[in-house]
Amino acid sequence: MDGFLPYLLIIIPALAAAVSTGTSILYATLGELVMERAGVLNLGVEGMMMVGCLASFLGCYHTGSPWFGLLCGGVAAMGMSAIHGAVCLFFQGSQVVSGLALTLFGVGVANYLGTPYIQQKVVGFASFNVPVLSSIPVLGPIFFQHDAMVYLSFFIPPLLWFLFMRTRYGLALRSTGENPEAVRAAGISPSAVRWSALMLGGFLVGMGGAYLALASMRMWVDNLVSGRGWIAVALVIFAFWRPGRAVFGVYLFTGVTAYLFRVQALGVGIPSSFLNMLPYLMTLAVLFASSLKGRGSGAPADLGNNLKPGS
C-alpha cells in the first residue's frame, strides 16, 4: 500500500473505534468529574469500575437483560461511592487514602467474586445502526453504528453541563467544591450536596465499568478495567473539570491510540514504542498548550479537603 491515501482512509474506522473504546472511559471520567466538582477527590474509580463491571455482568447474566445489568453496575458502584462517603464525609478520613483503598478493594473483590463466571458470556448490548443518521457519510460510521450505551453517552455531557450551569442544584454543587462554608451560610448542607454528587458520580463510573462487560467484551474475564479508571482520573484534570473538554480529552486519547494501531497494521516503519507513546504525548501537549492560555486549570478550590465538622 503506497501513498498517503491508506493513512487517510483509516481515519474513519479509527475515529469509530475511538468512540467505542472511549465510551467506558468517558462515563468514568464524567462520574469522577461530578464528584470532584463537589470537592470530593475519589481515587477509587478503578475499583468502582471493576465492581460496576462485575455487578453489571451478573445482573445481565442472571436476568438476560442488559439494561437491568447496567442498572446493577451503576448501583453497585454507587455502593462503593457510599463507602468513600462514609469514610470521608462521616468519619473525616483522608480522601486520598480512602480512594486508594477503594481501588485495591474493588479490583480484588471483583476478581475474586467473578472467578466462577470466567469465560461466561452474556447477551449484552449489540451494535445497531441508527436509522437515517448512520447513512450520513463520515459522521454516520463514526458516531451512529455502535450500541445503545454509546448513543446514551452522547446525552450525558450536555445534560451535565445543563445541570452544572443552569440549575440551582448545580450551583450548590459547584459552590460546595469551591467554598462549602458559603454554601452552608446559604442554608444548604454541603455534606448532603457531596453525598448526592458521590451517588450520581458513582452511578456514572459504574456505567463505565458496565460498558466493558456488557458492550466491549460481552463476557467475564479478570481485570477487564485494566487501568482505565486511572486514565479517567487523569482526564478529569486534563478536562479542567469541564464536561465538554472531558469528551474532547477522552476521544483524543482513544482516537490517537486507535489510529496508531491502524498505522501499525498498514506496516509503516516507525518503531511501535514511539507510536504507543504518542497518545500520552499528544494529551500532554494539548494540556500544556491550553495551560499556556492562562485561564487557570479550573480545579475546585476545596477539592480533596474534608468538610469542617458540623457542616
Place this chain on the structure above:
Amino acid sequence: MFKKTVFFLLGLMLMCNVAVAAEKEMKLGFVYVSPVGDAGWSYAHDLARQALAEQEGISAFYMESVPEGADSERVILNMARKGYDIIFTTSFGYMDPTIKVAKQFPKTTFLHCSGYKTADNVSNYFGRVYQPRYLTGMVAGKMTKSNQIGYVAAFPIPEVIRGINAFTLGVKAVNPDAQVRVVWTKTWYDPAMEKDAAISLLDIGVDVLAQHQDSPGPQEAAQDKGVYSIGYNTDMSKFAPNAHLVAAVWDWVPFYLDVVKQVREGTWKAGSFWPGLETGAVNISDFGAMVPQDVRDLVNARKQEIIDGKYVVFSGPVKDQNGQVRVEAGKVLSDQELLSMDWFVEGVIGSTK
C-alpha cells in the same frame, strides 16, 4: 564448655533437618504475571500447578497478577523466606529479581520461564512453542482468502518475534503469496485494548487473526466480525466457536513433575531447558470444525516430521524482511540465535522496534 554444647546442639539440629527433608512435603510456589482467570499464559501454568497439587506430598501455591520488576522481587523473596522448595517465576520480567533472590537463598530451587540467565540454583526454561506456531501458521495460510493475516502481539522481545517468524514461515510454506501484519499493543493482558488492536487489523482487510497475548480479546474480535482466528496458550475455541481454527498450546505437567522428582532426589542441576513438540510440553489444540481434512492431514504430517527430527522449523533458506538471506540453504538456526532473534522473516509487515 557452653560453646561446645551450643555447637553440638546446632549440629544435632542440622542432622535432624536433613533427616526430615527426605520425608518432607515439597512446597512449590508459582508467580504469575496475569490473573489465572486469563484463559491464557498464566492459566496454562496454573492447570499444571493444579495437577501437581493433587499429587501425594506436593503442595503448590501461587501469586497472580504480580507486576514485573520490584514488586515481583518482593513476592519471590517472600516465598523463599517462607521456605518454599521450588519457586517457578513465569514471566520474562521476573528474570533479574529471580536471580537476585536466588543468591540469598542458595538452598531453594528457582525456575525462571522465558528468560536466558542461569545460576547455581536457577534454571531457565521455556518451550519450543514456535514449533506449534509454525503448524498453526500452515492452517492460517490455507484458510485465508485475502492473503492478509493479522497478528496481535504483546512486546517486541525475542520470544514474540520468534513466534511471529515461525508462524509466518508456516503460512509461507503453504501459501507463498500471503502476508502477516503485526500490531504491537505493549500489553500482556488488557482484553478490551487487545480486541481493538485486532479490529484495527480487520479494518485493513485481514481475514485470519493470530495473537500473542494472554487475553481472549483478539478471539472475541474474530468471533464478532465473522473471520477466523488462531489461539495461543490454551484451546480458546470456547471464546470464539465460529472463528477458532486451532491454537498453539502449553502442557507443563510432565516437565514440572520431572523437576519436582529431580529436586526431591537431589539430582537436579541448573541449566537451560527448552522442550519441544516431542515432549508434549507444547502442542496444537484440536482443529475447529471448519478446517478441512486435507489441511489437517498436511499439518499433522508436518508435526510428525518435526517430532521425528526430519524437519526443523528455522531451516534455510530463510530471508529477512529486506530480502537478505539470514539462514543459508542447508543450515539451521542455533538455539542461541533463536533466543536472541530481533529480525522479521520475509512476509511479515511490521517493525521489530
